[in-house]
Amino acid sequence: MKEFKVTPIRNGTVIDHINVGMALKVLKIIGVKDDVSSTVSVLMHVPSKRCGWKDIVKIEDRELDPKELDRIALISPNATINIIRDYNVAEKFVVEVPNVIRGIMKCSNPGCITNQNEPVETEFVVESKKPITLRCIYCDRVTMDVAEHIR
Amino acid sequence: MMSTTFRGMDVVSIRDFSREQIEHVLRLAEKMVPIARGDERSVILEGHVLGSLFYEPSTRTRLSFDAAMTRLGGRVLGFDQPTGASVAKGETLADTIKMVDSYCDVIVLRHPQEGAARLAAHFANKPVINAGDGAGQHPTQTMLDLFTIKKEKKKIDGNHVVVVGDLKYGRTVHSLSEALATFGAQLTFVAPPSLQIPKEHLKAIESTGHKPKQSSSLEEAIKDADVLYVTRIQKERFPDPAEYQKVAGTFRIDMNMLKDVKKDLIIMHPLPRVGEIAPEVDQTPYAKYFEQAFNGVPVRMALLGLVLGGVK
Numbered sequence: 001m002k003e004f005k006v007t008p009i010r011n012g013t014v015i016d017h018i019n020v021g022m023a024l025k026v027l028k029i030i031g032v033k034d035d036v037s038s039t040v041s042v043l044m045h046v047p048s049k050r051c052g053w054k055d056i057v058k059i060e061d062r063e064l065d066p067k068e069l070d071r072i073a074l075i076s077p078n079a080t081i082n083i084i085r086d087y088n089v090a091e092k093f094v095v096e097v098p099n100v101i102r103g104i105m106k107c108s109n110p111g112c113i114t115n116q117n118e119p120v121e122t123e124f125v126v127e128s129k130k131p132i133t134l135r136c137i138y139c140d141r142v143t144m145d146v147a148e149h150i151r
Numbered sequence: 152m153m154s155t156t157f158r159g160m161d162v163v164s165i166r167d168f169s170r171e172q173i174e175h176v177l178r179l180a181e182k183m184v185p186i187a188r189g190d191e192r193s194v195i196l197e198g199h200v201l202g203s204l205f206y207e208p209s210t211r212t213r214l215s216f217d218a219a220m221t222r223l224g225g226r227v228l229g230f231d232q233p234t235g236a237s238v239a240k241g242e243t244l245a246d247t248i249k250m251v252d253s254y255c256d257v258i259v260l261r262h263p264q265e266g267a268a269r270l271a272a273h274f275a276n277k278p279v280i281n282a283g284d285g286a287g288q289h290p291t292q293t294m295l296d297l298f299t300i301k302k303e304k305k306k307i308d309g310n311h312v313v314v315v316g317d318l319k320y321g322r323t324v325h326s327l328s329e330a331l332a333t334f335g336a337q338l339t340f341v342a343p344p345s346l347q348i349p350k351e352h353l354k355a356i357e358s359t360g361h362k363p364k365q366s367s368s369l370e371e372a373i374k375d376a377d378v379l380y381v382t383r384i385q386k387e388r389f390p391d392p393a394e395y396q397k398v399a400g401t402f403r404i405d406m407n408m409l410k411d412v413k414k415d416l417i418i419m420h421p422l423p424r425v426g427e428i429a430p431e432v433d434q435t436p437y438a439k440y441f442e443q444a445f446n447g448v449p450v451r452m453a454l455l456g457l458v459l460g461g462v463k
Contacts, residue, residue: 111285113266118243120270138266139287140164142351 006041012060014082015072020045022075023055025150029071029104030064038062051078066093071104073097074132075147097129105134105149109141157457161272162280165290165326170333176453177298179462183449186222194224195461202255203229204247205282206238206262211422212282212292215447216259219455222448228255248274257459260284278458286320292421293326295450297334299443300378303417308335313372315341315402316382316427318348323421324382325352328363332356338363339372343398346384369402374411379404379437381420381427405429409437419443 018026023042032040038061048054063083072079073095083091101124107114114122114136124134127142134143143149156172165173185191201220205213208231217227229251233239238247244267251258252275260271261282268281268288283289300307312331318324318340328338328348338356340348340363347365356363366372373379381404389395404418404427420428420440432438456462 107266109265111263111265113244113262113264113270113284116244116264118270119245120273136266138269139284141265 006043006058008087009039009041009058009060009084010087012038012058012062012084013064013069014084015057015059015069016054016080016082017048017051017076018055018057018072018079019076020051020053020055022147023057025075025147026055026057026072026079028150029075030059030068032059036062067098070096070098071101074101074105075150077130077132097126097132099126100124101126101134104151105143105146106151107136107139107141108143108145108149109136109139112136112139112141114138158460159278160458161268161278162290162454162458163268163272164281164288165293165330168290173294173297173330176294176450176457177301179453179457180294180298180446180449181302183452183456187219187445187448187452189222193222195456196220196459197224199225199257199459199461200255201225201227201229201455202251202258202277203227203231204251204258204260204262205229205231206233206260206267207283208232209261209282211444211447212261212289215444216280216282216451216455218448219451223452223456223461225256225455225459229259244270245274248279251275252277257455280454280458288326289323290326291447291451291454292323293330294454295443295447296323296327296380296419296421297330298450299419299439299446300331300336300417302446303439303442304377304415307331309337310377311337311339311375312378312380313339313341313369313376314380314382315369315372317346317384317388318342318382319346320385320388321382324348324380327380328352329355329359332359332361332363335361336378337361339376340365341367341369341372341402343367343401346388346398369404369408373408373416375413376416377413379412379416379418381418381424383420383423383425383427399426403427403429404432406431406435409435412437 041058043056069081079095082089103121123137127133127135186193220227248271257278259280259282263285265285265287267284272279416437417439418437
């Protein structure tokens with residue numbers, strides 16, 4: 001059997017310390033779909049000294065901007081981002097929850113107008129960052145279960 | 152100064168208004184009363200058109216907006232049910248709004264979906280007034296309720312307001328309670344446990360610095376009430392019809408219930424009522440619900456005048 005290894009990447013972004021089980025949602029949040037032209041590696045359920053178990057996502061040849069990455073904080077507030085250039089960590093930072101969330105999530109209220117077939121992006125105001133509490137700007141419904149409502 | 156803040160403003164949620172702005176609307180509404188009664192004439196909105204989009208049935212709200220616009224010299228176009236409209240053909244609300252926006256100067260919207268008015272405001276250039284969006288907000292109802300209390304009791308702060316009925320799903324109750332607390336009224340919520348005020352609303356009210364009381368006994372709460380605000384308990388909220396009958400009976404206001412109340416108590420109800428208040432109560436000086444329904448006209452006149460820039 002061929003041994004599968006995830007090797008260090010030359011250029012790109014490594015998202016580390018993702019809450020275990022959330023890696024696929026992270027891909028969704030940052031919009032990694034079938035149109036990517038380089039390798040994306042997803043490691044799930046990896047032992048971690050810091051938090052027991054974690055997930056890791058590595059995206060080659062793409063540097064995600066901090067704003068894009070901050071959305072990850074919604075489902076994984078302790079995730080760390082490593083920007084890799086020529087095999088070296090050029091930048092490293094912890095994600096931060098933004099004040100407003102547009103798109104990416106649907107409103108938890110089935111009666112909300114944004115859950116109808118309307119040409120509008122959802123928008124939430126972050127009312128609290130710990131625990132994460134979002135309020136829909138359309139129907140005012142407050143959601144705490146963020147992972148459940150990511151599109 | 153105030154006119155620049157109101158002109159073109161959307162009226163989506165009572166939370167969008169400061170206390171000073173609400174007070175300004177109430178003062179202006181008072182001046183509109185003789186015009187609303189037909190004793191005086193006004194043409195301040197002559198040449199203006201109101202687009203009235205009612206996706207749900209409504210009697211008072213729709214007619215009072217029509218009356219308000221007409222009394223100020225403006226015209227109304229629109230529909231009172233979406234059947235036959237392009238809505239029935241599957242048009243999105245966003246598209247309907249964009250179209251109506253080009254036909255009129257102000258849009259009044261009643262819609263079954265929560266957040267519909269905010270969405271309409273997003274797509275319209277003209278001001279949007281929320282006439283109720285599902286279980287969400289109904290800001291003009293809140294304003295006319297505040298207006299009624301102020302008119303009858305001369306002030307809002309310091310009054311003990313007992314709110315009874317369906318406090319869980321009642322659309323008018325939540326925004327009214329928050330506004331009353333902001334104005335410094337003391338609140339008591341009376342409801343069967345299954346229909347008590349939801350925790351998040353209680354929290355919002357408490358954040359104003361006032362701690363409301365909760366009770367399941369109307370007889371007790373009513374004794375030192377200055378205002379009794381009654382709402383309809385909806386039959387469909389109860390899986391067991393017998394349970395509904397029991398609850399509805401307990402919270403029915405009749406002459407017997409009013410034996411020990413304050414002399415200057417006022418009873419309000421957003422209407423329609425279905426047996427919550429006995430008809431004989433209508434003849435008492437306590438009953439103010441028909442005045443309350445009338446007050447919808449001057450309050451909506453004030454709002455229309457302000458957002459269209461006809462008054463300051």
